[in-house]
Amino acid sequence: MATVSLDGRRILIDGRPRLVLAGEVHYFRLAPDAWAHRLILLRDAGCDTVATYVPWLWHELPDGTVDLHGRTHPQRDLAGFLDLAHAHGLRALVRPGPFVMAELKNEGIPHRLYRDSPHLVPVTWDGAPVPSRTLDYLAPAFLDAAERWYAAVMPPIAARLATNGGPVVAVQLDNEIGMLSWITNSPDLTDEVCGDLRRWAVARYGPAEAAARVGAPVDDPRAWAAALRRPAEERSLAVHDDIGRYMRDRYRRYVAFLHASARRHGVVGVPFLVNVHGTSEGRGRTFPIGISQLFESYRGIAQLTSGSDLYLGDLTVTNAPDLYVANAFLAAAHDADQPLTSLEFEAGSGDYGEDLSTLHPPEAVELKTRLCVAQGTRLLNLYLFAGGHNPPLETPVGDGNDRIAFTGERHGFAAPVGPEGALNAGYGAVRRVFAAVRAAAAILADSDEENDGFALAFVPDHYLTEYRHPASAARAAQVADLERFRGTGPRDVLARALLLAGFSFPAVDVQSASELPPVLVLASAATLRRNVQERLAAYVRDGGRLLLHGLLPERDVDGTPCTVLADALGLRVTGRVDARSDYFPSVTAAGRPEVRVGHAQLLAGGTPVLRTVHTGEPCAVDVTAGVGRAMVIAADYPCDLGFWRDAMAALGVTPRLRHDADPGLLVTSTVDGAGQRLLHLLNVAPSASRCTLAYRDRPVLGGRRLHLPARAGLMLPYGIRIGPATLRETTCELLRLTDAEVVLRPTQEVGADVAVFDTPPTRITGGETEGDGTTVIPTGTGPLHVTFDRANRS
Incomplete structure (x- = not known):
């Protein structure tokens, strides 16, 4: 049983x-x-x-x-x-x-x-x-x-x-x-x-x-x-x-x-x-x-x-x-x-x-x-x-x-x-x-997955959209607005930019969670229930930091005007421009080229971050409210990874895992209660990726460049125990792990793999040591067996 x-x-x-x-x-x-x-x-x-x-x-x-x-x-x-x-x-x-x-x-x-x-x-x-x-x-x-x-x-x-x-x-x-x-x-x-x-x-x-x-x-x-x-x-x-x-x-x-x-x-x-x-x-x-x-x-x-x-x-x-x-x-x-x-x-x-x-x-x-x-x-x-x-x-x-x-x-x-x-x-x-x-x-x-100290807001009410009477114009407009802006943001840019910029993050149900994280990222539509707006307003006033992308909310779910969040942030919506067949709204940010957007909600208040080219009016602003701060980006700004990294940095968030790969590489890490980590790399791009990786500003593998084929992933051990020893870092994936032996699968070109331990191994098959004996280099493409004497266990 x-x-x-x-x-x-x-x-x-x-x-x-x-x-x-x-x-x-x-x-x-x-x-x-x-x-x-x-x-x-x-x-x-x-x-x-x-x-x-x-x-x-x-x-x-x-x-x-x-x-x-x-x-x-x-x-x-x-x-x-x-x-x-x-x-x-x-x-x-x-x-x-x-x-x-x-x-x-x-x-x-x-x-x-x-x-x-x-x-x-x-x-x-x-x-x-x-x-x-x-x-x-x-x-x-x-x-x-x-x-x-x-x-x-x-x-x-x-x-x-x-x-x-x-x-x-x-x-x-x-x-x-x-x-x-x-x-x-x-x-x-x-x-x-x-x-x-x-x-x-x-x-x-x-x-x-x-x-x-x-x-x-x-x-x-x-x-x-x-x-x-x-x-x-x-x-x-x-x-x-x-x-x-x-x-x-x-x-x-x-x-x-x-x-x-x-x-x-x-x-x-x-x-x-x-x-x-x-x-x-x-x-x-x-x-x-x-x-x-x-x-x-x-x-x-x-x-x-x-x-x-x-x-x-x-x-x-x-x-x-x-x-x-x-x-x-x-x-x-x-x-x-x-x-x-x-x-x-x-x-x-x-x-x-x-x-x-x-x-x-x-x-x-x-x-x-x-x-x-x-x-x-x-x-x-x-x-x-x-x-x-x-x-x-x-x-x-x-x-x-x-x-x-x-x-x-x-x-x-x-x-x-x-x-x-x-x-x-x-x-x-x-x-x-x-x-x-x-x-x-x-x-x-x-x-559990590690994260970078912020969460994506989940608003269940934003998804209460499965029903719409065919004759209701008001419901059709409300659902269209929610479908365009909710969750991952207009054009899906928000979540994509954060992932491809190296961030990893959980989500939090802002309607019912007992606590909100220090930094919250919200993709919002014009509709947001009053009690959620009230909670977010109090969150910022009390010291929370908010990145809002999409539209600053203006209505409750029943269509009545509701600007509780805007009022708390000291902002006012002065208009909105949308792309048409004959009109191409474009925006500028300091130090960045002009880009075309699909919409821009015009805002009064705060410090401008983006301005529309045609009128010069702000459509993204940085504001303080109480002892908190909010970045409101009310335009569907493209997936410029530098722009989104800067926006998160302004709120005090930087990715713990940094890489220099071309777009298409996702990185995150998991850790258990004993501090054993796996570094997860996924190349979802159609071309191979080469990168260096750093974890909390420490170069992984001394800055050695990693190679990932197109459409491939790696789970790299990072501080894994093998009985008396620790596998500090490696380019290899696990094949087997016991309290005396680890078997690793080389993942790089022949001669480019490495495994670094804190103690010289007792026995090695398929590799050889270099330096002080704690670094093992696989000698072929087959499995690398590394064994430690149990008697050396501390």
Whole structure:
């Protein structure tokens, strides 16, 4: 038996921090005689855990009974699959829905619920039916059905928990909650939901204010529902805000129901997980919408954490900031114990339609893996690791193919292991990067990313934008403003500039965090809730330092004027210019060339930092307020790394890691409680990089130039203990580490690698010493083995 718990943002297995490296294999899409082959491939790729969905649609039979042991079909033997995984030395992560998506029809819900209970299918704006296969999560009939499903599926999972001597170390509750209504802009607005929202609004605001916000009496259900389904323009912003907030409360209650049901049916003693959706078209700019929808469902809940869906394709200078910020924002919505996990970590070629319209390079999974583990991700689930075949439904429904999924007979065309078991280039890439991660896993599992003393502001309200009534011009304008300026800044420049300039940073939820860091970086739109403006105003007056990029806020979320932050900073917005087909706003900064921008908000007050060329009016200013300071950059200034370094330096922040590479190199570091560090370098550029590196003004390796091939990464040990000795620094990556030996992989050109110890080694294979004997030079391209005598341990 084993213990599994979440503590201090770590995953503890038998009391020790561990990384969980998983891959998704769908037993229900594979004949049982193929299960062992896929599990062996999974283990050989470096995974220690298998993950799988459990589709209700497939396991429930026409007579209403549930088969989870293969008595009616061998591909229904969930219990046998988990037992086989255990026999192969693998852990398991189980994802039993009720919704599972995975290209399954009805998102994995049995057809009978749609056929026999049509009232469960919501209506939305203007009373129209929803366009997706979603259901009312909190409808009593659905909860009753979900309870019966959990009553069937949880006991065989519970019998195989790690705490009972089995393989299961975690269980996911539902999947991508709220995603279907978001991507279709279709909030659930049935009579029952509208009535529940009415009760929620009255409890929140009182009857009079609730009626005024929505524009309907609270004692007239029909009028109230009509006002929600088609908001009056003058109340549109308030109604949209209330719908979004209410839906977040619904998701919280739904997760609480599932959590309690799973425990009622025996799943106790292992962590639970909630999957957060939001990446789209190779970008992560919308990922925080999923966080904002769901974080109230898991924050502060013991032994429950969230995991990301990360579908970003290749990793380049375009979307590397998206991944970095997605992880930072996800962590900002966690409590002190909840670790980062990624429950769907894209590992495939991108050919999801089997039409060869997209092929991601195999090094993409290597780069994304390296960045995620550098940021403290403790669990990665490669999705999808192995493809398979969709079996026919037990009872035909006449939908064209009568299979469980809409992808046809074959599924998982892009996976590292294809439907028939063939390997593609992604398999080798996974194997390479997981070998590197596993070699450093004992350090990574107990390390945290270091940062440069500032945080990026996460404003969940900026992402309460998934719904907009098609007829509301006010809502359309508000959402467009938020989408342009929030999070990573206009043109995504803010996060990109900070990363490429050598900074690393966490994020902080400025709406709820108990403390804010000494320096805060905020990408802001014209809309910012009054209480957040008040908090930021007090923060600066009390000595905080703020970098604001985008627009100085002028409105509350309901559209009413609100200039609390501007007033506290002594600033006034005097106008705004935007680029047009015949007008090209340009700005100048002292000592820098004139540049064209897409917008410039004109400001009065403070010391000018940027001025518009046409009028000479300031659009970026440096101000003091109370005992604090703010730099307000209200123009989409380009990604001039020198400009952004200077702006941060003015607020007292410089990067602890400095390099002289061309743009495209990301650098950060992790450290454990004993002070052992790894220096993480990722070259996301399409060309090779050469650089020197300094850590806190001390040259790394004496200023030796490091070479990184295009699209490659390194994890360099920096102060790692080997029993009685310390590996001070090296150009090599870890291959193995014990209390007496370290095995290193050379990464540079032949003869250019080095490893520096504080004590001369006892024995060396594959290298030779120089100088005082503490410097070891590999003599070839093979592994370097360095051994120390345990008797010398101090």
